[in-house]
Amino acid sequence: MNQKASLQVGHDGVAVITLQNPPVNALHPAVLNALFNCLREAHARRDVKAIVVTGSNNRFSAGFDIAEFAKSSGGGGIDSRINDSFCSLLESGPKPTVAAVASMALGGGLETAMACNARICTPGTKLGLPELQLGILPGFGGTQRLPRLVGLQKAAQMMLTSAPVNDKKAAKLGLVDAVVPQGKLLEAARAWAAEIAAGTKPRNFSLYRTDKLEPLGEALPILEFAKAETQKRAPHLTHPLLCLDAIRVGVEQGGHAGLKQESAAFAQAASLDTHKALVHIFFAQRATKKVKGITDAGLKPRKMKKIAVLGGGLMGSGIATASALAGMDVIIKEVNDKFLQSGLGRVKSNLASSVKRGKMTKEAADAVAARVKGTLDYSDFGSVDMVVEAVLEDVGLKQRIFADLEKACRPDCILSSNTSTIDISVIGQKTRAADRIVGAHFFSPAHIMPLLEIVRTDKTSPQVVLDTLEYGSAIKKTPVVVGNCTGFAVNRVFFPYTQAACLLVDLGLDPYKIDKAILGGFGMPMGPFRLSDLVGADVGLHVGKNFLESFPERTYSAKLIVKLNEAKRLGEKTGSGFYQYDAKRKAKPDPALAPIVEASRKEAGLFKGGKPPAFSPQDIIEFIFFPVVNEGCRVIAEGIVDKPADLDVATVLAMGFPPYRGGLIKWADLVGVKHVAQRLNQWAQQFESAGLAGFFKPCKYLQDAADSGSQLSAGVRPGSKL
Numbered sequence: 179m180n181q182k183a184s185l186q187v188g189h190d191g192v193a194v195i196t197l198q199n200p201p202v203n204a205l206h207p208a209v210l211n212a213l214f215n216c217l218r219e220a221h222a223r224r225d226v227k228a229i230v231v232t233g234s235n236n237r238f239s240a241g242f243d244i245a246e247f248a249k250s251s252g253g254g255g256i257d258s259r260i261n262d263s264f265c266s267l268l269e270s271g272p273k274p275t276v277a278a279v280a281s282m283a284l285g286g287g288l289e290t291a292m293a294c295n296a297r298i299c300t301p302g303t304k305l306g307l308p309e310l311q312l313g314i315l316p317g318f319g320g321t322q323r324l325p326r327l328v329g330l331q332k333a334a335q336m337m338l339t340s341a342p343v344n345d346k347k348a349a350k351l352g353l354v355d356a357v358v359p360q361g362k363l364l365e366a367a368r369a370w371a372a373e374i375a376a377g378t379k380p381r382n383f384s385l386y387r388t389d390k391l392e393p394l395g396e397a398l399p400i401l402e403f404a405k406a407e408t409q410k411r412a413p414h415l416t417h418p419l420l421c422l423d424a425i426r427v428g429v430e431q432g433g434h435a436g437l438k439q440e441s442a443a444f445a446q447a448a449s450l451d452t453h454k455a456l457v458h459i460f461f462a463q464r465a466t467k468k469v470k471g472i473t474d475a476g477l478k479p480r481k482m483k484k485i486a487v488l489g490g491g492l493m494g495s496g497i498a499t500a501s502a503l504a505g506m507d508v509i510i511k512e513v514n515d516k517f518l519q520s521g522l523g524r525v526k527s528n529l530a531s532s533v534k535r536g537k538m539t540k541e542a543a544d545a546v547a548a549r550v551k552g553t554l555d556y557s558d559f560g561s562v563d564m565v566v567e568a569v570l571e572d573v574g575l576k577q578r579i580f581a582d583l584e585k586a587c588r589p590d591c592i593l594s595s596n597t598s599t600i601d602i603s604v605i606g607q608k609t610r611a612a613d614r615i616v617g618a619h620f621f622s623p624a625h626i627m628p629l630l631e632i633v634r635t636d637k638t639s640p641q642v643v644l645d646t647l648e649y650g651s652a653i654k655k656t657p658v659v660v661g662n663c664t665g666f667a668v669n670r671v672f673f674p675y676t677q678a679a680c681l682l683v684d685l686g687l688d689p690y691k692i693d694k695a696i697l698g699g700f701g702m703p704m705g706p707f708r709l710s711d712l713v714g715a716d717v718g719l720h721v722g723k724n725f726l727e728s729f730p731e732r733t734y735s736a737k738l739i740v741k742l743n744e745a746k747r748l749g750e751k752t753g754s755g756f757y758q759y760d761a762k763r764k765a766k767p768d769p770a771l772a773p774i775v776e777a778s779r780k781e782a783g784l785f786k787g788g789k790p791p792a793f794s795p796q797d798i799i800e801f802i803f804f805p806v807v808n809e810g811c812r813v814i815a816e817g818i819v820d821k822p823a824d825l826d827v828a829t830v831l832a833m834g835f836p837p838y839r840g841g842l843i844k845w846a847d848l849v850g851v852k853h854v855a856q857r858l859n860q861w862a863q864q865f866e867s868a869g870l871a872g873f874f875k876p877c878k879y880l881q882d883a884a885d886s887g888s889q890l891s892a893g894v895r896p897g898s899k900l
């Protein structure tokens with residue numbers, strides 16, 4: 179069995195307990211059990227005077243085994259009594275303990291280390307309590323020991339942000355007692371443990387320390403402030419408040435009372451859907467890199483060393499920036515010197531803004547910028563491994579470019595397009611290079627947004643998909659492989675989003691009320707109308723036409739967007755759209771929108787005046803998102819995504835769908851598939867006479883899941899007919 183802990187006693191009388199569970203020594207219950215048994219043995223043995231706890235493969239531990247959370251409902255079977263006893267055995271057993279920490283001590287890993295009487299780590303180690311990211315809180319005493327080791331202010335910040343600290347910071351804060359080179363770690367930890375046993379070094383008990391804790395009069399306001407900030411920043415989340423509460427009880431009533439509160443709070447947080455959703459996203463995000471028929475086909479990914487970007491506009495310069503930041507040499511090609519210089523300038527200003535935000539030094543930024551060269555022709559293209567085309571959305575232009583690229587590039591060079599609306603097969607129609615043509619769809623701003631949609635056609639070779647996956651990972655994006663269709667996965671799934679919102683307005687609802695329900699009520703970063711203003715009503719109109727052409731039976735042709743275009747209210751870029759904007763692009767409701775809304779309603783003929791229909795914020799959320807779920811189900815059924823969870827990751831990373839709701843499809847499962855189907859059917863019937871049944875009618879995948887009681891996340895069953 180790979181999940182264990184082993185015990186070795188040296189001539190110095192120090193027992194070394196090693197946690198073993200590759201790759202990150204996650205604390206599976208079997209590992210915890212073995213640790214407990216090793217500890218009991220070490221404490222009992224006469225030849226042992228002190229104990230060192232460490233991890234195999236130069237890593238301490240990434241915390242409790244998250245896969246256990248996914249298996250069980252509610253807390254992964256963590257039993258607070260056992261946790262209490264293993265940590266108190268580490269801290270207050272007969273013999274002193276020292277944690278020898280390399281590489282990482284996260285979550286339960288750090289909590290194990292904090293229960294030891296001293297901690298020594300290696301350079302580069304990251305230490306933190308990221309449990310809140312998983313919808314839970316520290317459950318092995320972290321809420322009590324961290325504040326006592328580093329002070330309340332810092333501890334609360336570390337837990338609430340889930341951000342780890344590095345070895346230097348940890349030493350400064352007093353979280354670790356020493357930092358030593360990797361080769362000296364065990365030796366130093368053994369010596370430290372022996373010295374504690376000999377009484378030449380103090381034996382510290384984190385749970386009982388008070389020297390770092392702020393006095394009560396200061397501590398309580400710190401926690402109150404943190405609570406108020408959390409409620410403002412994350413109004414939908416309960417578990418951060420449960421965490422703060424456990425800290426407060428410990429500060430007020432002592433560490434043991436705090437531990438008790440922590441256990442109760444942990445159990446409560448673990449029973450909530452937020453926890454299930456966030457654990458799902460944790461694994462889903464890692465699984466996007468595993469694609470059937472691609473990553474299991476025995477192929478070896480090639481590393482991209484030099485890439486060319488066609489077009490130095492907003493997207494092209496962002497793609498060039500991300501690639502250069504990953505250490506690649508980059509050529510930007512433009513049509514004239516003026517455009518080229520502005521493209522190169524954009525790369526520099528992207529980097530300058532990273533310097534300004536303290537993300538990198540000026541020297542590092544200069545070195546990255548030096549890797550980006552400009553050109554006006556194809557003479558250098560023979561040396562590039564991959565091209566990303568990011569020119570205007572014009573089929574003819576793209577086809578000409580790809581024909582030129584076929585001549586200018588090596589026959590193994592990947593030819594990719596960043597198009598968001600054009601069929602990838604059509605782009606490559608004038609070449610004989612269909613097997614190495616692929617979509618590389620970035621989201622704006624390309625150097626910041628974390629998602630990369632990799633669009634494969636039925637001709638794209640598995641090797642090219644694999645290499646593009648490797649490129650995506652290299653530039654620190656989460657790559658999701660999708661099939662070729664209108665809108666690919668993200669834009670396609672989200673096309674009913676604005677349409678449903680416009681339909682609600684035509685039914686008599688106030689657009690600002692709709693945005694409020696989706697923003698504050700649901701937790702999207704912005705409502706559909708604010709988003710439309712950001713993207714531009716002209717772009718919205720163009721994309722809407724694409725969908726109308728591809729899916730006429732289920733597209734609500736929103737007049738509201740047409741009317742905004744007619745009024746030249748295109749959104750942020752023209753200073754007004756659904757909202758009006760000040761010089762700082764701050765949005766304000768605009769009374770001048772009313773006649774446009776009225777004209778749209780008149781043309782739609784769905785609202786006869788009087789009182790608008792009663793829609794609660796929850797109704798608004800469901801009316802807008804259930805058609806989005808329905809389209810997501812079509813995308814799953816058609817095999818556009820490799821697995822439903824890919825859609826969850828894509829919607830979270832590209833659209834800002836709240837991760838604590840699990841992504842689009844997981845959310846629908848948590849809400850209840852039957853409920854989703856029932857409401858869609860109800861609206862399909864209600865709006866049939868207005869010709870809108872198709873907009874709502876559940877697709878077969880969704881209806882079948884509702885009828886059979888299965889989850890949408892389960893994916894298409896082999897052999898099922900959809």
Ligand SMILES: C[C@H](O)CC(=O)SCCNC(=O)CCNC(=O)[C@H](O)C(C)(C)COP(=O)(O)OP(=O)(O)OC[C@H]1O[C@@H](n2cnc3c(N)ncnc32)[C@H](O)[C@@H]1OP(=O)(O)O
Nearest residue numbers: 202204240241242243244245284285286308316317318464
């Ligand atoms: C009671 C306690 O308070 C509760 C807890 O401890 S909850 C756990 C708290 N710990 C965490 O949240 C840490 C989660 N892990 C991470 O942040 C990152 O994985 C890491 C920083 C450790 C490593 O990152 P990176 O090098 O990019 O590798 P990454 O791909 O993420 O992980 C490597 C593998 O380890 C797995 N893994 C990482 N942490 C894990 C954990 N705690 N449990 C189970 N598996 C874990 C990943 O799923 C991945 O598996 P795969 O190769 O099969 O996809």
